[in-house]
Amino acid sequence: MARIERLVILGGGTAGWMTATALSKTLGPTVAIDLLESDAIGTVGVGEATIPTIHWFNDLIGLDEAEFVRATKASFKLGIEFVDWARPGHRYFHPFGRYGVDFGHVPFHQCWLKGASDGGTAPLSAFSLATQLAAANRFAKPSSDPGSILSTLGYAYHFDASLYAAHLRGLAEASGVVRHEGQLGLVERDPATGFVTALTTDRGKRLAGDLFIDCSGFRSVLIGDELGAKFEDWSHWLPCDRAVAVPCVRAAETTPFTRSTVRSAGWQWRIPLQHRTGNGYVYSSSFISDDEAVATLLANLDGEALAEPRQLRFKAGFRRETWVKNVVAIGLSSGFLEPLESTSIHLIQSGIAKLIALFPNSDCDPALARQFNDLFGRDMDDIKDFLILHYHATKGHTAPLWEYTRTMTLPDSLIEKEAQYRRSGRLMLSSDALFREASWLAVLNGQGIVAADHSPIADTLDAAANRHQLDQLAAIIARAAPTLPKHDAVIAALIGRAVA
Numbered sequence: 001m002a003r004i005e006r007l008v009i010l011g012g013g014t015a016g017w018m019t020a021t022a023l024s025k026t027l028g029p030t031v032a033i034d035l036l037e038s039d040a041i042g043t044v045g046v047g048e049a050t051i052p053t054i055h056w057f058n059d060l061i062g063l064d065e066a067e068f069v070r071a072t073k074a075s076f077k078l079g080i081e082f083v084d085w086a087r088p089g090h091r092y093f094h095p096f097g098r099y100g101v102d103f104g105h106v107p108f109h110q111c112w113l114k115g116a117s118d119g120g121t122a123p124l125s126a127f128s129l130a131t132q133l134a135a136a137n138r139f140a141k142p143s144s145d146p147g148s149i150l151s152t153l154g155y156a157y158h159f160d161a162s163l164y165a166a167h168l169r170g171l172a173e174a175s176g177v178v179r180h181e182g183q184l185g186l187v188e189r190d191p192a193t194g195f196v197t198a199l200t201t202d203r204g205k206r207l208a209g210d211l212f213i214d215c216s217g218f219r220s221v222l223i224g225d226e227l228g229a230k231f232e233d234w235s236h237w238l239p240c241d242r243a244v245a246v247p248c249v250r251a252a253e254t255t256p257f258t259r260s261t262v263r264s265a266g267w268q269w270r271i272p273l274q275h276r277t278g279n280g281y282v283y284s285s286s287f288i289s290d291d292e293a294v295a296t297l298l299a300n301l302d303g304e305a306l307a308e309p310r311q312l313r314f315k316a317g318f319r320r321e322t323w324v325k326n327v328v329a330i331g332l333s334s335g336f337l338e339p340l341e342s343t344s345i346h347l348i349q350s351g352i353a354k355l356i357a358l359f360p361n362s363d364c365d366p367a368l369a370r371q372f373n374d375l376f377g378r379d380m381d382d383i384k385d386f387l388i389l390h391y392h393a394t395k396g397h398t399a400p401l402w403e404y405t406r407t408m409t410l411p412d413s414l415i416e417k418e419a420q421y422r423r424s425g426r427l428m429l430s431s432d433a434l435f436r437e438a439s440w441l442a443v444l445n446g447q448g449i450v451a452a453d454h455s456p457i458a459d460t461l462d463a464a465a466n467r468h469q470l471d472q473l474a475a476i477i478a479r480a481a482p483t484l485p486k487h488d489a490v491i492a493a494l495i496g497r498a499v500a
Contacts, residue, residue: 002362004031004210008199010184010222011215012037014048014161015331015348017168018057019213022352024175025061027359033176034207036199038183048164049077049258049271049342050156052096053434057349061171070495071167072159073274075254076139076487078130080341082446084262087396092446093257094341095130096154097142099438103469106458109441113425113454115470118463124445126474128438129153132481134257139487149480156342158258158271158278180205184216187226195326195364196222210362213355214329218314218336223329229319231335237388237408238316239401240266240338244294245280245310249303256487260340263296264288264399269339270302274491277302282338287401314338318380323369328355335380340390343383346434350379375432382433385414386443393418393447418449425451 007023009016012035020035027033058068068074079095086092100108112124125131130153133139143150173179182201190197198208214222223229235241251272259270266283281297288296294309318335322328330351337343354375358368391405392414410418420428421444427437485493 004360004362006032006034006209007211007213008207008209009033009035009213009215010199011035011217011331011333012165012169012179013215013217013331014165014168014345015217015333016213016215017165017172018345018348019215019330019352020172020177021061021168021175022057022349022356024172024177026356029176032178033172034178034180034209035172036180036182036184036201036207038181040183048161048345049080049158049269049339050345051342051434052154052156053346053349054156056353057345061168063171066494066496068159068167069157069491072157072163073276074157074159075272075274075491076256077156077158077258077342078134078139078153078256079442080258080260081134082260082390082443085260085267085390085394086447087394088262092442093125093128093131093134094439094442094446095128095134096156097128097130097438098152098154099124099441100127100470100473101149101152103466106455106461107437109427109437110425110455110458111461111466112470113451114458114461114463115467117454118467120467120470122470122474124441127470127477129477129480130155132477133484134255136481137253137255137487138481138484139256139490140484149476155256158273160273160275180207184221187222189226193325194227196226210326211360211364212327214327214333215331217332220319220329220333222327223319223322223324223333227324227327229321229324229329231315231319232317233315234317234384235315237384237411238338238391239284239286239404240282241313241315242285242290242293243280243282243312243314243338244290244297245278245312246297246301246308247276247278247306248301249306250274250276251302253486254488254491258342261300262394262397262402263300265293265401267340268297268300276306282340284401287399316384318377320377321369321373322351322376323372325369326360326364328372330355334376337380337383337387340387341383341435343434347379347383350434351376378430378432379434381413382430382435385411385417386435386439388414389418389443390447393444393449395448418444421451422449423452425454 083091142153182203185202186200188198196212200206254272261268265288269280271278283293314336322334
C-alpha cells in the first residue's frame with residue numbers, strides 16, 4: 001500500500017502551527033509538509049488559557065518549558081475561578097489536579113460525602129491544594145512522589161496566542177516544514193475519488209499532496225465549503241455567539257488562574273500574562289448590542305486598555321464528519337465551543353493525537369475516518385455537556401439570557417449525570433471523557449448541585465476514623481500552602497529574571 005509522501009496544511013495560527021510542529025516531529029523526513037497561510041488573513045487567537053492536557057503536546061514536540069514561558073510571556077494556571085455563576089455574590093474554584101488523596105478502596109469524594117453526612121463541615125475546597133495556592137497567589141509544580149501532597153496538583157498555562165504560534169512556527173520550520181505565503185485560489189480534486197489533490201495559491205503556487213489538513217478556522221474552506229461536511233448547531237444550548245477582546249495593563253501580581261465573571265448577557269474572561277492581562281466578554285447578540293458589550297468590558301478592566309477592542313463572531317457546534325476522504329479538519333474548522341473551560345487548545349491537540357494514532361496510507365481507509373469522527377464526536381459531546389452545566393445550574397440571575405439558560409431543555413446525557421449525582425453522589429463519566437471526577441465535582445458543587453446521599457460502599461468506613469482522616473488532610477493542605485513560593489517568583493526563577 002502506498003504511503004503518504006506529501007501533506008498540506010491550509011492555515012496557520014495556533015491550529016496550523018501546532019499541527020505542523022507535531023506532525024513534523026512525529027513523521028520526520030518521511031513525509032514532506034507544506035503549510036499555506038496569508039499574512040493578510042488574521043487569526044482568532046486573542047490570548048489563550050489552557051488545561052493540563054497541554055503537557056502531552058509539549059512532551060510530544062520536546063518543548064523546553066523555560067524557553068516556551070519566556071517566548072510566549074506565559075504564566076502558570078492552577079484552575080479557573082467562577083465569579084457570580086451559581087448566584088450573585090458567590091464564587092468558586094475549579095482546580096486542576098485532584099481533591100484529597102486515596103484513603104483506600106473508597107473514592108475520596110465518597111469519603112468526603114460520608115464525612116459530611118456524619119457531621120463534617122469542611123468544604124470541598126479545603127481538600128484541594130491547588131485551590132488554596134490560587135487564593136494566595138502561590139504556585140508549585142506537581143511532585144512524582146505519591147506520598148507528597150504536591151502529587152495532587154495539576155497545572156497548565158496562560159500565554160500570548162500570537163507569540164505561541166510564532167514560537168511553534170520556528171520549531172516547525174527547523175524540522176523541515178515549508179511555509180508558503182498566499183491565499184487559497186483553487187482546490188483541485190480527483191474526479192474519480194473526490195480526493196483533494198492540490199491547492200493552488202493566488203500567487204500561482206501549486207501545492208500537491210496526499211493528505212490535507214484544514215486549519216482555515218471558522219471559514220472551514222476544505223471540510224465545509226469544498227467537501228460539504230454538515231455543521232451541527234448547538235446554539236440553542238450555548239447561545240453566546242460573539243466576543244469582544246482587549247488587553248490591558250497587567251496587575252501588580254500575576255494570578256495563577258483564569259477568572260470567569262458573569263455579565264448580563266454572558267461572561268467576562270481574565271487571563272493574566274507576564275506583560276499584560278487578556279480580557280474578553282463572551283456574549284449573546286440576542287440579548288445585548290455590540291456597543292453595549294464593548295462598553296461593559298471596558299468598564300470592568302484591571303487597568304488601562306492597551307489596544308482597540310476586537311470583535312469576534314462564532315456559533316457553537318461542530319461537524320460530525322471532521323475527516324472526509326483525504327481531508328482532516330483540526331481547530332475551528334472542525335467546530336467551536338466557547339472558551340469557558342479553556343478547551344480550544346485541547347481540541348486542537350485532541351485532533352492531532354487522533355490523527356497520529358490513525359495516520360493513514362494514501363488511500364485514506366474510510367474506517368479510519370469513521371473511528372476518528374466517532375472519537376472526536378465523543379470529545380465534543382462530553383465537553384458540551386460540561387459547559388451547559390455551568391449555564392443551567394444558576395440562581396438569582398434575572399437577565400433574559402440567564403432566565404433562558406436556567407429553564408432550557410437539557411441534553412438527556414446531562415440530565416442523567418445531574419440526576420445520578422443528586423441521588424447518590426456518583427459521577428457517571430465515560431472512561432475517555434476529558435473532564436474527570438475532580439472537574440465535575442468542582443462545578444456541580446460550585447453551582448449548587450448537592451448530593452443527597454453517598455455510595456453504599458462508603459458505609460464500610462468507620463465514621464470517626466474517616467472524619468479524623470479528613471480533618472488531618474485539610475490541616476496538611478492548610479499548613480502546606482503558605483510555605484510554597486509566590487507565583488511571580490516561580491516564573492522569575494524559571495526564565496532567569498529578578499522579581500519586580
